[in-house]
Amino acid sequence: MRVIVxxxxxxxxxxxxxxxxxxxxxxxxxxxxxxxGGNVITSKTAYLDGYKLEDSTMIVLVNGRNIHALDGYDTIxxxxxxxxxxxxLIGG
Amino acid sequence: xxxxxxxxxLEIDLTxxxxxxxxxxxxxxxxxxxxxxxxxxxxxxRLGSKWEEIDPxxxxxxxxxxxxxxxGYFHGARICITGKSPQSNxxxxxxxxxxxxxxxxxxxxxxxxxxGRAEEPIYxxxxxxxxxxxxxxxxxxxxGKTTLRILIKEVREELGKRYxxxxxxxxxxxxxxxxxGDNCVRVAAVLQKxxxxxxxGGYGAVMGSKNLKAIVAKGxxxxxxxxxxxxxxxxxxxxxxVALSEERDRVRRWGTGYAGYEVGADRSSEPIRxxxxxxxxxxxxxxxxxxxxxxxxRYWGDYGCAITxxxxxxxxxxxxxxxxxxxxxxxxxxxxxxxLGVFDAGGIIxxxxxxxxxxxxxxxGGNLLxxxxxxxxxxxxxxxxxxxxxxxxxxxxxLAELAKRITNRKGRYFDILAEGTYRAAIKxxxxxxxxxxxxxVHVKGVEVGAHGIRSDEDYTHDICYACSVQGGDHTxxxxxxxxxxxxxxxxxxxxxxxxxxxxxxxxxDWEFLKSITGWNITxxxxxxxxxxRIIHIQRAAELLGGPDLRWNPSKDDDNPPRFYEPLPSxxxxxxxxxxxxxxxxxxxxxxxIGWDKNGIPKSDVLKKxxxxxxxxxxxxxx
Amino acid sequence: xxxVAAERKLWISRxxxxxxxCRRCEIACSLHHEGQIWPEASRIRVFxxxxxxxxxxxxxxxxxxxxxxxxxxxxxxxxEKTSAxxxxxxxxxACGACIKACPGKIPHIHxxxxxxxxxxxxxxxxxxxxACEKAGxxxxxxxxxxxxxxxxxxxxxxEDLTCDVAENLYAEKAEEVV
Numbered sequence: 041m042r043v044i045v046x047x048x049x050x051x052x053x054x055x056x057x058x059x060x061x062x063x064x065x066x067x068x069x070x071x072x073x074x075x076x077g078g079n080v081i082t083s084k085t086a087y088l089d090g091y092k093l094e095d096s097t098m099i100v101l102v103n104g105r106n107i108h109a110l111d112g113y114d115t116i117x118x119x120x121x122x123x124x125x126x127x128x129l130i131g132g
Numbered sequence: 133x134x135x136x137x138x139x140x141x142l143e144i145d146l147t148x149x150x151x152x153x154x155x156x157x158x159x160x161x162x163x164x165x166x167x168x169x170x171x172x173x174x175x176x177x178r179l180g181s182k183w184e185e186i187d188p189x190x191x192x193x194x195x196x197x198x199x200x201x202x203x204g205y206f207h208g209a210r211i212c213i214t215g216k217s218p219q220s221n222x223x224x225x226x227x228x229x230x231x232x233x234x235x236x237x238x239x240x241x242x243x244x245x246x247x248g249r250a251e252e253p254i255y256x257x258x259x260x261x262x263x264x265x266x267x268x269x270x271x272x273x274x275x276g277k278t279t280l281r282i283l284i285k286e287v288r289e290e291l292g293k294r295y296x297x298x299x300x301x302x303x304x305x306x307x308x309x310x311x312x313g314d315n316c317v318r319v320a321a322v323l324q325k326x327x328x329x330x331x332x333g334g335y336g337a338v339m340g341s342k343n344l345k346a347i348v349a350k351g352x353x354x355x356x357x358x359x360x361x362x363x364x365x366x367x368x369x370x371x372x373x374v375a376l377s378e379e380r381d382r383v384r385r386w387g388t389g390y391a392g393y394e395v396g397a398d399r400s401s402e403p404i405r406x407x408x409x410x411x412x413x414x415x416x417x418x419x420x421x422x423x424x425x426x427x428x429x430r431y432w433g434d435y436g437c438a439i440t441x442x443x444x445x446x447x448x449x450x451x452x453x454x455x456x457x458x459x460x461x462x463x464x465x466x467x468x469x470x471x472l473g474v475f476d477a478g479g480i481i482x483x484x485x486x487x488x489x490x491x492x493x494x495x496x497g498g499n500l501l502x503x504x505x506x507x508x509x510x511x512x513x514x515x516x517x518x519x520x521x522x523x524x525x526x527x528x529x530x531l532a533e534l535a536k537r538i539t540n541r542k543g544r545y546f547d548i549l550a551e552g553t554y555r556a557a558i559k560x561x562x563x564x565x566x567x568x569x570x571x572x573v574h575v576k577g578v579e580v581g582a583h584g585i586r587s588d589e590d591y592t593h594d595i596c597y598a599c600s601v602q603g604g605d606h607t608x609x610x611x612x613x614x615x616x617x618x619x620x621x622x623x624x625x626x627x628x629x630x631x632x633x634x635x636x637x638x639x640x641d642w643e644f645l646k647s648i649t650g651w652n653i654t655x656x657x658x659x660x661x662x663x664x665r666i667i668h669i670q671r672a673a674e675l676l677g678g679p680d681l682r683w684n685p686s687k688d689d690d691n692p693p694r695f696y697e698p699l700p701s702x703x704x705x706x707x708x709x710x711x712x713x714x715x716x717x718x719x720x721x722x723x724x725i726g727w728d729k730n731g732i733p734k735s736d737v738l739k740k741x742x743x744x745x746x747x748x749x750x751x752x753x754x
Numbered sequence: 755x756x757x758v759a760a761e762r763k764l765w766i767s768r769x770x771x772x773x774x775x776c777r778r779c780e781i782a783c784s785l786h787h788e789g790q791i792w793p794e795a796s797r798i799r800v801f802x803x804x805x806x807x808x809x810x811x812x813x814x815x816x817x818x819x820x821x822x823x824x825x826x827x828x829x830x831x832x833x834e835k836t837s838a839x840x841x842x843x844x845x846x847x848a849c850g851a852c853i854k855a856c857p858g859k860i861p862h863i864h865x866x867x868x869x870x871x872x873x874x875x876x877x878x879x880x881x882x883x884x885a886c887e888k889a890g891x892x893x894x895x896x897x898x899x900x901x902x903x904x905x906x907x908x909x910x911x912x913e914d915l916t917c918d919v920a921e922n923l924y925a926e927k928a929e930e931v932v
Contacts (some may be wrong), residue, residue, distance in 0.1 A: 048589070099615050104720030106614035109319030109660065127612070128635050129589070204791060231802070238793060277931055284803060299853040299862030300811075300912065302799050326805040352865035354792035356783070365785065372778075376889060428923045429806060431774040431891060436781060438889050446808045446924055454927040456806070543783040 041119040049127040070113040099126045135359035136201030136648035147248030147350035151263045166200030167212035168225025169624035182676030188218035189341040191249035198243035199233045200626035208437035208628030213330040219577040222674030224333035225623040230324030231306030238351025250343040258349040268345035275489040307345035310491015312539045318552035319496035327458040331493030359650030375438035387441040388462035399702045401584035406502035411702025419423020421477045445680040466582035467498030475526025490539045499579035570693040577584030587704040595717045601670035613724035619661035682716040685731030762898040772893040775808040779882035797873040800910035812871040816906035822854030838875035852908035889907035
């Protein structure tokens with residue numbers, strides 16, 4: 041199945057602005073991260089090329105929903121899902 | 133009493149001059165914490181049943197200044213100002229940094245609740261347990277620096293007599309208004325320390341409408357005891373290590389001032405000439421020019437802060453000699469700089485210090501100045517309308533004069549403009565028979581923070597303002613109804629959020645909450661339940677609105693018209709976020725937060741959170 | 755009784771222009787001495803009579819020891835090792851004679867208990883200096899030097915110090931704002 045992946049800020053190193061990724065049926069977010077070259081260590085921590093994806097530095101969204109409000113890295117993906125990686129910037 | 137809280141709130145009714153104290157049950161404190169959260173609950177409890185009728189500038193509105201359990205212990209003292217907002221007609225939690233909250237808590241108060249209206253200008257003097265109403269006629273209409281000078285001298289003299297045996301006391305903490313607030317200008321801020329302001333929400337106007345010039349507090353006691361004092365000391369050390377870490381070095385050294393160049397040149401999201409463009413390559417707007425020429429203090433901070441990201445800027449030569457401000461905070465750097473076509477660092481410092489003295493919000497007021505300048509540029513308003521004034525991009529003197537005249541409200545058009553960008557746009561459209569709303573860059577009456585959405589490169593994306601209960605407030609943006617809740621926590625526990633930028637806190641602020649209060653509140657509980665109550669009540673207040681305006685989500689959960697115009701320049705030329713994407717993201721957000729397809733909080737969601745009264749009130753607009 | 759020291763003694767060297775106003779010195783001091791964050795019970799207090807002009811106000815350990823000599827109850831003494839002023843809580847009656855005697859009005863009475871608060875250099879390991887150094891401000895530094903008459907020049911009131919520093923920071927504008 042295909043999912044759309046979008047990365048902002050630093051994430052553009054791994055993805056062009058918006059890419060389409062081919063994953064097997066029933067794949068989870070952690071499989072997507074592995075497909076991008078990273079690995080998932082615990083239920084709350086994943087690394088992508090040495091870049092730590094923790095809750096407060098990088099937000100991972102599926103169709104606008106934060107994965108930690110769903111099933112974390114075990115969140116199951118469907119055909120056409122839109123996954124976004126947003127680094128936490130904020131500003132004043 | 134729960135750790136971290138003084139245990140009581142000071143209640144003052146200015147009409148009857150009655151002063152009393154209020155306590156809230158622990159259950160309420162645990163759910164709403166303090167600051168924005170508790171303020172929202174108080175406002176709803178007392179004004180909710182007739183919300184639409186309450187005039188934000190009338191005696192029935194409340195003015196709240198509330199601390200939270202983390203205030204004073206965690207990083208950078210702040211206090212949250214709220215009430216019914218004269219801008220959005222909803223509830224906005226607007227924070228301002230400074231020592232006032234420390235003095236207040238040491239005096240034995242967690243916050244202040246003010247109702248009614250004084251007959252003549254007054255200020256409040258809180259001396260430990262004692263609260264007094266004092267005459268402020270001699271400060272009324274005086275600018276920020278003069279007001280503060282008079283107050284510090286007067287109060288020190290009085291307290292000096294009362295505490296003569298104790299020796300010299302430190303100066304009191306002071307929250308005050310500039311003349312803009314005195315004149316109920318809707319973009320007036322509530323200030324501390326010359327250049328710190330609670331700008332969003334227009335609460336300076338609420339203070340002014342109550343004839344309240346300032347609130348002064350002196351507390352000689354300790355900060356309230358905490359649940360686990362030994363843990364607190366260890367956590368303070370941990371906090372310092374984070375604050376002084378390498379990742380924080382940039383913000384320590386430059387404040388948010390580096391953003392003046394970066395947000396424009398790199399992220400293409402900086403307001404330029406009323407948001408007509410968002411990209412620039414002006415290298416003098418950024419850190420170094422200010423640092424080398426104007427900064428006399430490179431590390432300036434509030435109580436307890438190890439980051440000390442603020443800077444003290446003084447212009448020592450040239451036409452703007454004598455201008456002093458904390459600068460450049462990015463928002464003012466952009467709004468009183470490129471957004472006004474001003475690319476001169478000294479000029480920006482001057483405008484910034486003028487805005488401080490007038491008591492205007494840099495963001496909301498700066499936006500208003502740019503709006504006016506564009507209308508003048510396009511010939512919609514004339515030199516005649518502005519009593520001979522010709523505001524032009526980059527013309528610092530005319531822009532300064534514009535700010536002064538709006539503050540004084542003298543002249544028909546200045547009086548109209550003093551109502552804020554959106555309301556002025558409606559009125560001017562009516563008077564001129566031309567629709568000028570396309571030039572108003574606001575969301576729900578709140579002028580938008582200096583981070584655009586069109587390039588999609590900044591942290592502000594698509595619906596971040598459109599679906600926020602605080603309108604254009606860039607410190608309360610939304611995305612996923614989960615991570616967004618961090619800002620609600622900052623505003624409710626009340627502490628400065630700078631340390632949270634860039635991540636790496638690893639839940640330290642939550643550890644503080646536990647060690648201070650003893651409560652076992654996890655991030656999950658906050659993000660999935662507690663914060664939602666606050667958001668839903670704020671949403672209800674926002675949608676019920678009134679008396680002069682109310683918002684309709686299908687129309688008003690949206691970006692300003694200008695954000696649909698493709699960017700005209702820079703590497704992201706042509707970029708904007710389409711209506712299609714906005715509609716899709718809106719529905720995603722509504723689902724995530726528990727609102728129906730029309731953006732109204734769902735009945736079952738509200739009932740589950742025990743907000744039956746909110747549910748009932750929303751019936752009339754469902 | 756005081757005598758001119760023949761050896762180097764501790765002193766907190768102060769650089770007001772570098773003070774950031776973070777007040778972590780106040781927090782460190784009151785946590786150490788009182789076990790709580792207590793601004794007015796801190797022996798070092800950062801005054802800000804004019805925004806931007808932060809003045810850490812605390813004992814100058816001046817050679818003259820005006821306070822010690824003025825105390826009618828012999829509650830004040832000088833620590834031989836550190837040269838700091840030591841207050842005997844049991845003898846102090848909070849009469850305020852030391853405050854009057856100090857040219858800088860530096861001592862102040864504990865807001866709850868009845869005794870004078872004067873910096874005792876934390877027995878030679880001042881916590882305020884640690885806090886300041888950790889953040890790299892260096893507005894407070896611990897030095898060991900022969901006590902000189904120079905020290906008493908720092909026994910000045912907050913108002914007085916504010917006027918000087920304000921002119922340095924604000925030049926001509928200082929007159930208006932102080």
